[in-house]
Structure formats: C-alpha cells, structure tokens
Amino acid sequence: MNPTLSLVLNLLLAPIVGYLIAGIYYGTYRQITARIHRRWGPPLIQNFIDNFKLFSKKDAASHGMMFHLGPIIMSAGSVMSLLFIPFFNHGTLFSGLSTSGNLLLITYLMVIGPLGNALAVGVSGNPFGVMGVVRGLTRMIGLEIAFFIAIGLLMVTYNTTSLLDIMNIQAQTGVWNMVAHPLLFIISLFAFLGFMGSSPFDMVGAPTEVYSGPRAEFGSKYLGILMTQSMIFTFAKLLLWVNIFMGGASNWFELIAKTYALFLFQALWGAVFPRFKVEQAVDILWKVPAVLGVIAAIILQIQKM
Amino acid sequence: MNDTLFILTPLFFVALGVLGLFTPKSIGKLFPLIGVALAIGLFAYTPAYTGMISFDWIGIPSMELTAIISPIRLIFFAMLLLTLFVYGLATLNSKSNEEPFTMIAAGGMGIALFSGDLITLFIGWEIMTWGSYIPLLFRKKDHKAARRYLVFSLFGAATLLTGIILIGSHENSFLISSITRESAALGVPFMLIGFLLKSGTMPFHRWVPSAYSESPDLFTGFMSAALSKAGVFGLILAITLLPISETLFATIIAWLGTLTSLFATFRAIREEEIKGLLTWSSISQVGYIVTAVALGSSLGVAGGIFHAVNHTIIKILLFTVVAGIIARTGKTRFDQMGGLIYKMPFSFIAVLMGIIALAGMPPLGGFASKWLIYSALIEKGDVLQLVVVIAASTTAFLYNFKLIYGIFLGHPTEVDLSTAKEIGWGYRLALVVPLGLLMAIGMFPSALFTVINPILTEIGLEPILQGSYAIITTSLGSYNGLFVMETFGGAFAIILALFSLVKSKSRDLNRLDIAYAGETPTEKMPLHYGFAVGREIHRILFVGYWLKKSTTHFYNWVHSITNQFASLARLIYNGNMAFFFGVAFAVALLLWIIAGGNA
Known part of the structure; x- marks a missing residue:
C-alpha cells in the first residue's frame, strides 16, 4: 500500500479501533463488577449505548468558549498519546507516528488531556470540580514517581528513550520485560492502577466526599465526548504497558489477550479495594516503589557486573 | 577590528542608562528599545562570532581589561536582548520609572558576559548588582528586601573576588584563556558560590523571593529572565575552567x-x-x-x-x-x-x-x-x-x-x-x-x-x-x-x-448556575x-x-554569629574614629619597619 495512504488510514483508524476495543472491555468490566455484587449487570455494549445517548441529547449546558474547547483538547491529547504508541511490535500496520516519538514524549502527551480537562472544569466555576482536578494533579505526582522509577531504570538499562527500541529488544531476546525485570513491572503496576483510575487510587472522582469531582459540570454531549476519549485513552495506556513490559503484540489475538489481561487485573483489583485519601496515595506511591526501586537498581548493577 | 563597536555595546547600555538619569522620563522610557536596536544594528553591520579587544588601563599587561565575544557569550547576550526588547516595549505602556537602572544592569550583565578576563567580569558583575539594586528601593518605605538583596549580593561578590584574586595571584594573569587547571581548582569553588547565589540556587536563594516581590513588576521579569542567567553563564564558565x-x-x-x-x-x-x-x-x-x-x-x-x-x-x-x-x-x-x-x-x-x-x-x-x-x-x-x-x-x-x-x-x-x-x-x-x-x-x-x-x-x-x-x-x-x-x-x-456535527445545542449558563450539591449558590458565597x-x-x-522547614533559622544563626563577632570587634574598636586611624597607622608603620623600611 502507498505509505502516505496507510499512514493516514492508520491515524484515522487507530482511535476508532481503540474506542471499540476499550468499549467492549468496559462492558465486561461492568458485568464483572456486577457479578461480584451478585447482580446481572448491563449488556456488553452498554457503554456504546450510553455514549450514543449522551451525544443525541437536545440541549447541552455550557459555560462559554473555554468550557466547549476543554473536552476537545482532552480528546486531542488522548488521541495523540494513542497515535504515538504502536499497536504491534513489527511492521507499519497501526504503527501510527511511533517512529517520530519516544517514551518520554508519550508520558508528556498523556498530560495534555488532564490540562484540557482542568481548564474546562476551572472555567465552569464549580469549586468541587476544581477540588477534583487538584486531587488528580496531586495524585499524578505519586503516579509519575512510581512510573519513572520503573521506566527510568528500564531506559538506563537499555540506554535508550525510544519505545520502539525497548520493544525490539524484547522481540529479539524473546524475553518480556515483566519476566526479565519483575520488580520494575511490579513498581509500574502501582502507577498503572493509578493511571487507570481504579481503586485504591480513584480519589479523583470520589463521589462520596466531593460532589462528583471533575465531571460535575459536564452533561449531554460534553460528557459524551469525555466518555469517548476516556475509552481511547484507556486503550492507549493498556497498549503502552503491553509494549513496555509484555513484549508488544505480533497479531490481533495477542494484542487482545495481553491488553485484556492487564485490563482484567485492574478491574479485579479495583473491585475489592477501598479508596485511599489523596495524600495516602501519594505517600504509598513514592515509598513502596522507592524501596523496590533501590532493590531493583542493586540487582541491575549486579547483573551488569 | 570591525567588531569592536559591537563588543562595546554593553558600555553603550551603561552610557544610555546614565544618560537616562538626566533626561526626562518619557525619553528615558525609549532607551531599552534604543539599546536593543543599537546592538542588533551593530551586529547586523558586522556579524562576528569571535573577536576580542583589550585595554591597558594601568600599564600592567597582566591586568589588561579584555572583552571578547564567542558563541556562548553571544547566546546569553541574545537572551538579554530579548528580555530587554520585551521589557522595553511593555514599559512604554507602564508608569514605571526604573528604565535607566535597567539599562545599567543590562550593561553590567553584558560586560560580565563579554569579559575576557576576571577583572572585567567582576566590574560587570558589580555594575549589574548595583543597577538592579536601586529599583528595589522604589516600591515601599521599608527597604528590608533591598537590604537583603544587597547583603547577599555583597557576600556573593566577596566570594567571587576571593576566587578571582586567588586565581590571579597564582597565575599572575587574569585572562580567562590563560587559566590553568591548578589555579582554577583554587579559585573556582569560591567563584561558584557567587554564581550560584546570583542564579538563586538553594541554599543561597533567600534573597530571591523578597527581592522579586519588592521590585517593580516589569523589572521582576527582567531579573528573572535575564539577570538570573548571569549565574548560569558563570556556572558554565566554571565547568569550562575546571572540568x-x-x-x-x-x-x-x-x-x-x-x-x-x-x-x-x-x-x-x-x-x-x-x-x-x-x-x-x-x-x-x-x-x-x-x-x-x-x-x-x-x-x-x-x-x-x-x-x-x-x-x-x-x-x-x-x-x-x-x-x-x-x-x-x-x-x-x-x-x-x-x-x-x-x-x-x-x-x-x-x-x-x-x-x-x-x-x-x-x-x-x-x-x-x-x-x-x-x-x-x-x-x-x-x-x-x-x-x-x-x-x-x-x-x-x-x-x-x-x-x-x-x-x-x-x-x-x-x-x-x-x-x-x-x-x-x-x-x-x-x-x-x-x-x-x-x-x-x-x-x-x-x-x-x-x-x-x-x-x-x-x-x-x-x-x-x-x-x-x-x-x-x-x-x-x-x-x-x-x-x-x-x-x-x-x-x-x-x-x-x-x-x-453533534446535534445537541450548547446553551451558556449563568456563572452561578452550577451543580452545587443540590444548593443554589448566591453571589456572596466564596466559590x-x-x-x-x-x-x-x-x-x-x-x-x-x-x-x-526553611533556611531562615540558618540565616538567623549566621546573623547572631555575625553579631557576636561584631561585639568582639567592639572590644577593640571603641567607636572613636581618630583612635582607630591611630592604631591603623601604628600597625602600618610597624609592618613597614618589619618589611625592611624601604621607601
């Protein structure tokens, strides 16, 4: 196929595919939590139904131009993070723009979304929404510390910042990083749970303490686009972890299996855990990974010698 | 020697600043822009990336004042010019009147950047410090922040001077290009304290918050964007001298x-x-x-x-x-x-x-x-x-x-x-x-x-x-x-x-019309x-x-130690100037006799 055409197709299709897959995942998530609660739960495609319903509302309450643009900035951020992460560990199919980026860029692209959200919430004038945003930003300190202890040690070990290089090394040696560096994988899972917004790190929404958190002011199509982008973003995060630690995927079956395994992990974990306060979350997110990180660093040093 | 004029731009800045002190305010406001235009014009006229001039001011070759340009000096000077340009445009629209001092500080920084020897560096450093000190006095009757800035800057200058003298006496020359590693190892650590202090690195940062908050608003931008970079330049200079x-x-x-x-x-x-x-x-x-x-x-x-x-x-x-x-x-x-x-x-x-x-x-x-x-x-x-x-x-x-x-x-x-x-x-x-x-x-x-x-x-x-x-x-x-x-x-x-394309129509709400846990907020509520x-x-x-925690306690401790030393000095120095000079004269006489009494 013509490279330009395939690039354009990749760029347009990747978010749609990500949206569909993550939508189904969330469908199973709702069923699984329902079974844990001993109810039946909604059908598998309930998320798509909800999303469609939100987009077809007649009226949307807004708070001016910035409120309108915030969710769009957030979506652009999510789509961009997805585009810089390749779906497969070989070939150009769904590789998006991964050759023009690197791991550090992706971690920073993932922050554009929260910024857009924060602006929209801020302009809405809802103090509870802003509280939610501030919780989110505070939590992010802990998340990034844990995440960077893991990927920092990985990048130092392989002496590269490129995500593709890290994937290639795993493909060549045939050993996944979660096997080669189990401690780093465990550290990164702390961050993973937080990034996925699952318990015990789900204090951003926190419906029982602050009235609904960042989403409080969004309704109808605005909530709809936030829902859409959150599914795309979820898939991007699953993909990132699969690529860094699980050797990437070589075909669709492997892709689904690996991302769903990760998704299931956080779903089950989240279903049984209560919630931390934000300061407790940050505390645990830097203390435990720091201790594990020191041990991992010592092991890496020994391996080098 | 076509590039001579460009190398001298910092001097023109200082001259413009001094001129600004005696011209009406409305003309003085234009000086930052004039300075930038002058610098860019001179550079465009004779683009030069390297060059040097020196001036033998007291007839001792090892103490010549030297100015050089090189890529690193130019990039920091470019940052200074950018800052000065933005500052110059904005200040046209403001009520401030510190522009002449800004020009003096900018000139001082320029001299320090273009310095080819440590004496010129020190002179530039001091002009920069004093130029930026005076605007801090404009805001309030209470000059505590300005005094703090002065004390810290003087301390920085003292350590800088210590380093410079150590290098100079060891090397018998102040030229930056002739400094060897041994003499650098002797002096650079002292100089670094001066540089880190200017850049506001902890624990030498105490002066920064008060000085920035007391300075005129636009001048704060100038201090943060340009003057703090003088410290960074010094740091790069230091790691060049002493790898x-x-x-x-x-x-x-x-x-x-x-x-x-x-x-x-x-x-x-x-x-x-x-x-x-x-x-x-x-x-x-x-x-x-x-x-x-x-x-x-x-x-x-x-x-x-x-x-x-x-x-x-x-x-x-x-x-x-x-x-x-x-x-x-x-x-x-x-x-x-x-x-x-x-x-x-x-x-x-x-x-x-x-x-x-x-x-x-x-x-x-x-x-x-x-x-x-x-x-x-x-x-x-x-x-x-x-x-x-x-x-x-x-x-x-x-x-x-x-x-x-x-x-x-x-x-x-x-x-x-x-x-x-x-x-x-x-x-x-x-x-x-x-x-x-x-x-x-x-x-x-x-x-x-x-x-x-x-x-x-x-x-x-x-x-x-x-x-x-x-x-x-x-x-x-x-x-x-x-x-x-x-x-x-x-x-x-x-x-x-x-x-x-989504059909739902956006409808702008009143700003008080928010989801507020079932209540309706009023104007008086702190939202x-x-x-x-x-x-x-x-x-x-x-x-x-x-x-x-804060470093206040540490500096309070330094303050009390200084006080105690001062009271020790007070035992000897009784406040009588004449007596003090008498003692100083006697000591000098004694030293002269010990040294052999040569004229």
Missing part, C-alpha cells in the same frame, strides 16, 4: 540544583501572591538548569543552555502578562482575582501557552529542553536524580494550574468584571515575540542546535549533530517536533469538526478556589515536613 564532571564536587552541585527544583516547586504551590508563585517557579527552573549544566556532559550542557533559553522566553512572557494584569486590576493575590478569562482573552492565551511551555508539555518549546535534561540524566544512569527531577516537574503542574485558574478561571472575587479590561497595548505588543518563539521552538526544536553546537565545541565538548530542524536527535532517541505540533493541530481540528489550590500537598507527609 569537574567526574568529581564529587560536580555531583554536589547537580544535587543542589535538583533539590532546588523540587523544594522550590513545593514552595511555589503554597504561594498566595501571583508574583511569588512565579518567583519560586523561577528558582525551581534555574534548579533544572544548574542540574543539567553540572552534569558536564554534552547532553547536559546542551539541555541546560536550551532550558536557559526557554526559561528566558517563558519567564519574560509570564512576568510581563502578570505585570499587565496587576497594572490593570491593582490586585496581586490569587484570592483577589478570578473569572477574568472572557475579559482578558489575549492574556489568557498568553498565560496558557506560558504554562504549557513551563510545564514542559508538547507541542510547545518547553518540552524539548526538559527532554534533553531527562536524556542527559538517563545517559548518566542516575535514576534517583531523574525521578526527583520528574517529581519536581510533575508537581509543577499544580502551580501552573493555580496560576491560570486563580487569575482567569473560577469566579470573580475583588475585581469588578464589568469594568475589567484587557492588559495595555504595550504589554500585548511585547508578548507577540515570546509567544512566536515558543511556537517556533516547539516546531523546530533542533534549530537551536545551530547555536548550541558551536558552544559545545567552544567549551571542549562533543557537538550533538542534528539532521533536520524539526527532528531533535540524541544518542538515546529522537522526536519530531513538527509532527507533534501538526498532529495536535490536526487532531484538535478534526475532533472539533466532528464535535460540531473561587484560587488561593486553596494545592493545599492538599501539605498533607503529604514528606512534603508537609519539608514545607515547615
């Missing part, structure tokens, strides 16, 4: 920078004054630069210089906007502002782009330098330092959000929205250049390497070769700035277009959360513990 990258000493400085970036960020979040927040942010950003430069590797120094350029652009942008807003509203604190977004759309966009770059987010220029600094840390293999820098950088999102939320979003508090207006035309005009530069650096990050690579060669490091302007490459990876910008623009446009953003951070044990 320290492998020693413990370098590690200590790198960690000082890292800790500065972390703790200053914590402190910035707590700040309730808008300028205070920017001040602490400035301290923390210079911390990154110090960290990167002290790594001493090609990547580190390149990252440091890149970040210095970015920081200059961002801080002159943000301080100028804030100065404009303060001039318009007369309010200085976050809990007095709020809800100004639709009244000041241009300032909002300027601050938004400023914080995106300050947070180091793509697609703007701020990301490139952060990426280089992280890459340098990864290359060195120092994960602990990387994680601390990342933590500082992530925590910075909080103060960035506080800055934009506190001023523009949320609800209006003490500013009357019906009368609020956009910031003055001079401020707006001034901001166009930094905004354009941020976009340009974001799209073509490696274009800056056309300047950074000659610098790396100049100070004896390997250049980092780049291909196209859009792709920035290091040994560890690369990214395409233009692609990032295009994808963001494209994704934004497509999503906006698709979103516009603006501006001053409280980031309070959570105190409850994190580690952060809360360190936020309670």
